[in-house]
Structures are given as structure tokens and as C-alpha cells.
Amino acid sequence: MQDQDFPSQDDWAIETLAVRAGTARSGFGEHAEAMFLTSSYVFGSAAEAADRFSNKVEGNVYSRFTNPTVTMFEQRLAALEGAEAALATASGMSAILTCCMGVLKAGDHVVASTGLFGSTVQLFNNILSKFGITTSYVSPADPAAWRAAVRPETKLFYVETPSNPMMELADIPALASVAKDAGALLVVDNCFCTPALQQPLKLGADVVIHSATKYIDGQGRVLGGAIVGSKAFIKDQMLPFLRTAGPTLSPFNAWVLLKGLETLAIRMERQSENALAVARWLEAQPQVKRVIYPGLESHPQHELAKRQQKTGGAVLSFELRGETPEQQRTNAWRVIDNTRLVSITANLGDTRTTITHPATTTHGRVAPEVRAAAGITEGMIRLAVGLESPEDLCRDLARGMTD
Ligand SMILES: Cc1ncc(COP(=O)(O)O)c(C=O)c1O
Structure with missing residues (x-):
């Protein structure tokens, strides 16, 4: 594989990134992105296998962890969001779960916006609550209410903007400032806007969540999700949960989503x-x-x-x-x-x-x-x-x- 078949440059427009970013060609020189349907990868020697398993040498080991087609999707989405890195997941809900499992522990508190997608509310109220994580809900449109809801154990702010179905907006820079003061991570579900219309990281958010099932696919075909953020956050806080628990995106779905990104804007x-x-x-x-x-x-x-x-x-x-x-x-x-x-x-x-x-x-x-x-x-x-x-x-x- 070539590392990247796209000259990195800071000022490519989103339309250019959508069709070019992340592409990595195999030795066959294919123009369209290849679909790598393989569960594992072959090593040249026992020593090489040991080095890859211990992360001494970077490279694919097993497709629960990484896969070249999935990596292309992650890199293209990260480029569109103006982020350092992204991690693809099997669905939007598994992206939210991975984010919460990677960041939170028993005793932590979440402040979330009212009017979240129903399954996200079920996740906070009925599943994370079993592990001692509590959630308070406040209006997305009222940054003062977010400040008032903060507790010493608040670790995460979770917001959807616009919300569904009331189409209420959160002022992302205003919430980012409250989150910063609270020492909490601001996570924005950017499903409704996508990076084509709104780039929350550039407005001060720490993490973006996607249900790629929606506009990223754009044609109602596959499920997928992603977490987007800094390289350190993805590598140190998200990847360990994904590679262990396995809510991994299939390479087939990643390929469909790569094609979806091309026409997103x-x-x-x-x-x-x-x-x-x-x-x-x-x-x-x-x-x-x-x-x-x-x-x-x-x-x-x-x-x-x-x-x-x-x-x-x-x-x-x-x-x-x-x-x-x-x-x-x-x-x-x-x-x-x-x-x-x-x-x-x-x-x-x-x-x-x-x-x-x-x-x-x-x-x-x-x-x-x-x-x-x-x-x-x-x-x-x-x-x-x-x-x-x-x-x-x-x-x-x-x-x-x-x-
Ligand atoms: C705003 C929002 N976030 C997350 C999800 C969950 O995504 P998925 O269905 O891909 O798990 C949805 C799904 O409808 C959604 O509308």
C-alpha cells in the first residue's frame, strides 16, 4: 500500500477532500478505492508478527482493529471535519457507546441536551446508568443551563445540533467555553449537518460523532458510524475499546460510505x-x-x-x-x-x-x-x-x- 495517494495540503476545499482525501492505492494501481475483504493479514516472519502485535511497528493485524478500506474512510472523514483522526464504527449508536466507554467511568456525570435521538437517551438512562454514570438534561439553546448543571464529577457534554425533530440549535462556541471551564469534553453529534454544512471541531468542540447511516451514506444502504477528534484521543481513548469490544465497521460498508462522502457536499x-x-x-x-x-x-x-x-x-x-x-x-x-x-x-x-x-x-x-x-x-x-x-x-x- 502507498501511504496516501493524495498530496497533503492545508487548504484543499471540502469538495476536493471529499473525492480525494484518504485514498491509498495498492500495488495494482487501481483508481477507485479497493475493498479489502480480509479478516487478517499475513506477516513475513514470526518477528514481524510480534512487532505488529506489540505496536512496535505500525501495520494491519486483524480487521477488528484496522482494515485498509476502513482506514481510507476514516482519513477522508477526518479531512472533511478538519480533524487529525477518526475511528469508524458499525453504527452511529456504537460510535456513541465507544465514545462513552472510552471516556467515562463509574461515578462520572454527563450533561446532555434535551431532544436527543431516542436510542441515545436510552443508552444514557438505561445502560450507562447501570454502571454508575448519571446524566442531566438541559436545553441545547441555553448555555447558562449547562453551566448550572455542571458537577465536580462532570466529564462529558453531549449535544445534537440541530436537534430532532424540534430543530433546536446549540451555540457550539458558547458550549465549548462552558465545557472548557468545567474540564469536560464537548461531544457534538453532527449527523444532521455533516461536515459539509457544519464543522464543530473548528467551532471549539472536542469530538464529533456521526451516524454515517444517514447523510454520509446518503442513499439508505448501510449502517455505519464514526468518532472524530485528535490523534491522541482516537488512539489512546477510543481505539483500545474498539479493538477489544469489536463494534467495528465492515470493509464493505466502509467502501460504500467512502463513495457516499464523494457526493456529500x-x-x-x-x-x-x-x-x-x-x-x-x-x-x-x-x-x-x-x-x-x-x-x-x-x-x-x-x-x-x-x-x-x-x-x-x-x-x-x-x-x-x-x-x-x-x-x-x-x-x-x-x-x-x-x-x-x-x-x-x-x-x-x-x-x-x-x-x-x-x-x-x-x-x-x-x-x-x-x-x-x-x-x-x-x-x-x-x-x-x-x-x-x-x-x-x-x-x-x-x-x-x-x-
Ligand atoms: C442524530 C442521530 N444520532 C445517532 C443515531 C444513531 O445512528 P445509527 O442508527 O447509525 O446507529 C441516529 C439514528 O437515527 C440519529 O438520528
């Missing part, structure tokens, strides 16, 4: 444009009570979104009117059930638009009073806008919008 740009067009159309519909999209002037954090993100992103939520919660649900379900184009599925980040009713699907397991406090009403619909024509999408949504 243009997909994010076009899907954001489409989302803005659909959001503006929704705002004009009498049946719609409100549209929540950071790219709209009506979003309470629109100015922050303009500062921190390149666009408003491709996900929006909107609420149907209705006198009672039952009526709101009937109206929301009518819109969903009358679509013929968009897919009724809880996934997001696909080139095909997806539609979800959060109150009865992604957030169905959340207690009704918690859901209500978070603003997730029965009339709310989440739309992850894809690459279809926005006019076609609006026609599809209009079908179920009767009074």
Missing part, C-alpha cells in the same frame, strides 16, 4: 435548497400551524444557524392545525397517508424524501408529558427532504391537506 447543498423551498411552501398553507426549519427567518435561532451552518440543512418539522390532540393526529396522519411519492419511514438522510410522525414512531416510547414538554405534538410531522423536485414534493404533501 453537493447532496447537502441541493437537499438544503429543496428543504427551504418546501418549508416556504408549507408556511403558506392554511392547514399548517407552524414550520420549524433553521433556514427560515421565522426560526427563533435563524441568526445562529446562519453563523454556524452553511445552510438550514435538509430536515424540517411542521405542525398541522387541529382543535384537539386527536384531531391534530388525524390531520397529520391524513397528510402522511395521502402521499404517493415520499417514503413513510423513520430513517433520514436519504436522497429520497422520508416522512415520519414523531409522536407515534421515533418518540413513541417517550413519556407523553416529556414529549409535550419538548413540544412534540400529535400534529407534528418530520420531513427529511431528498433530491426529488420540490414542486413534486409539495404536490405530494398537498394531497392530504384538506380542511
